[in-house]
Amino acid sequence: MIVIMKQDATLEQINNVVEKLKRHGFGIHLSKGTERTVIGAIGDKSAIELETIQILPGVSEIVNIRKPYKLASREFKPEDSQIKILKDVFIGSKNPIFVIAGPCSIESRDQIFTIADDVKSAGAKGIRGGAFKPRTSPYSFQGMGEEGLKLLRSVKKKTGLPVVTEALDTRTVSLVAEYADIIQIGARNMQNFELLKEVGKLRKPVLLKRGMSATIEELLMSAEYIMSEGNNNVILCERGLRTISKYTRNTLDISAVPVIKKYSHLPVVIDPSHGTGNWEFVIPMAMAAVAAGCDGLIIEVHNRPEEALSDGPQSLKPDTFAELMKKIKRIANAIGREA
Ligand code: PEP
Ligand code: MN
Numbered sequence: 001m002i003v004i005m006k007q008d009a010t011l012e013q014i015n016n017v018v019e020k021l022k023r024h025g026f027g028i029h030l031s032k033g034t035e036r037t038v039i040g041a042i043g044d045k046s047a048i049e050l051e052t053i054q055i056l057p058g059v060s061e062i063v064n065i066r067k068p069y070k071l072a073s074r075e076f077k078p079e080d081s082q083i084k085i086l087k088d089v090f091i092g093s094k095n096p097i098f099v100i101a102g103p104c105s106i107e108s109r110d111q112i113f114t115i116a117d118d119v120k121s122a123g124a125k126g127i128r129g130g131a132f133k134p135r136t137s138p139y140s141f142q143g144m145g146e147e148g149l150k151l152l153r154s155v156k157k158k159t160g161l162p163v164v165t166e167a168l169d170t171r172t173v174s175l176v177a178e179y180a181d182i183i184q185i186g187a188r189n190m191q192n193f194e195l196l197k198e199v200g201k202l203r204k205p206v207l208l209k210r211g212m213s214a215t216i217e218e219l220l221m222s223a224e225y226i227m228s229e230g231n232n233n234v235i236l237c238e239r240g241l242r243t244i245s246k247y248t249r250n251t252l253d254i255s256a257v258p259v260i261k262k263y264s265h266l267p268v269v270i271d272p273s274h275g276t277g278n279w280e281f282v283i284p285m286a287m288a289a290v291a292a293g294c295d296g297l298i299i300e301v302h303n304r305p306e307e308a309l310s311d312g313p314q315s316l317k318p319d320t321f322a323e324l325m326k327k328i329k330r331i332a333n334a335i336g337r338e339a
Contacts, residue, residue: 002076003039003053006060013058014039020056024048027228029071033079036060040076042228067263069220071227072234077265083205083233085162085181089125091205091235091296092267097332097339098296100164100182100269101321102128104311105141106148114303116155118318123325123339126182127152127161128298132168133310134188141309149179156181164207164298173198182207187239187274190214190222200229207269207298209237212250216259223266235267236260237298240275249277249314252285257292267295273314279305282316283324290331290339299324 003021005014014037018028021041026048029040050062065075082093091098101119106112106129116127131148133141144151152163162181167173173195177183182205189195190211199206206226210219223234238257240250252275260268270289272282286297302308302315316324325339332339 001041001045001050001065002063003041004060004063005037005039005058007036009037009058009060013056017053017056017059020053021048029227029232031077033077038077040071042070067220068217069224069264071232072220072223072264072266074263074265079265080261081232081265081267083235083267085126085205089162091269093295094337095295096125097290097294097328097337098125098267098269099325099328099339100124100126100128100296100298101301102164103302103308104273104300104315105130105133105309106144106151107309109151109154111303112148112151112155113158115301115318116159116161118303119301119321120159120161122318122322123329124161124299124321126164127155127159128164128184128300129155130166130184130310132166132172132176134166134168134186135310146175149176153179167195167199170194170198177202177204180204182235185209187211187214190219193222193225196222196225197229200226200231203231203233205233205235206231207235207237209239209271210241210253210256212240212242216256216263220260220264223264235269235296236264237269237271238275239271240277247278248275248281250275252276252289254285254288254292257289257294261293268293269296269298270294271298273298273300273311273316277314279314279316279320282314283320283327286324287327287331290328290337291335293335297328 026041026043133143166184167176272285
């Protein structure tokens with residue numbers, strides 16, 4: 001449930017309600033908005049007479065959250081969340097569309113530096129690159145590991161772009177967190193609950209990708225795992241579902257944007273690269289995603305896609321990425337946003 005405090009409630013009154021709820025075993029998540037303070041109380045409601053909370057000074061109303069996800073739900077937080085990536089850089093709400101671009105995998109110093117310069121000059125706001133890769137075959141390139149993370153750090157130093165990179169397991173998550181500005185949890189790990197709890201203990205933004213056959217409710221429950229540990233900085237990512245589709249790698253669920261936005265306040269990013277698996281389809285789907293109201297895009301870009309060690313066929317060349325940026329700017333402007 002959530003306890004909504006009156007607009008003029010004092011700090012003392014808020015603390016009083018929090019203390020009482022804690023004494024009855026509730027976990028507390030305080031959200032101080034500009035309009036009002038909301039106290040999220042997660043726990044067993046039968047442990048307390050709700051009237052004894054309702055009559056406390058400063059309490060406006062008590063709202064029951066019916067959805068199984070609580071902190072991630074719009075009932076809990078009606079206004080869109082914005083998440084801080086760096087000083088003065090935010091994603092979500094009314095902020096410009098946050099475009100993350102870069103190779104699937106970091107392959108060499110030269111490769112990541114060249115691509116980073118190119119995507120930055122085309123207008124990307126973040127650089128992506130996997131150092132630990134979840135590959136279908138154990139014989140495929142598994143990523144450069146910490147060496148790749150170090151390259152990302154130098155790229156950030158040179159370009160100022162925040163870094164998005166994947167944490168594959170609980171063993172290496174703290175290492176990845178030292179280097180990442182946004183920790184990516186991949187589709188295959190969306191329900192790796194131990195990993196979700198670990199990133200939940202951090203305070204860094206997390207890009208949580210939807211599993212390839214996960215429902216939106218399951219995605220929001222995974223976000224809830226992270227948020228229930230205290231990390232509210234969750235960005236949701238739709239990256240395509242496994243379907244009967246033959247001409248695309250996955251079926252990109254653009255409807256996930258308005259659906260998630262109906263039920264959750266969290267920012268939504270679309271990944272048209274994994275969503276289609278073919279570079280030729282990336283620009284139209286990126287435009288559609290922006291038109292549908294997404295908060296960001298994550299795009300695979302490679303300077304030599306034909307030689308890429310992973311996901312070459314879906315990677316844009318830098319000049320095509322620059323074209324994408326121009327086209328999505330026009331779409332964003334048409335719907336009253338910036339990109
Ligand atoms: C990736 O971003 O390169 C990746 C492996 O994505 P996903 O987890 O969506 O397959
Ligand atoms: Mn990839």
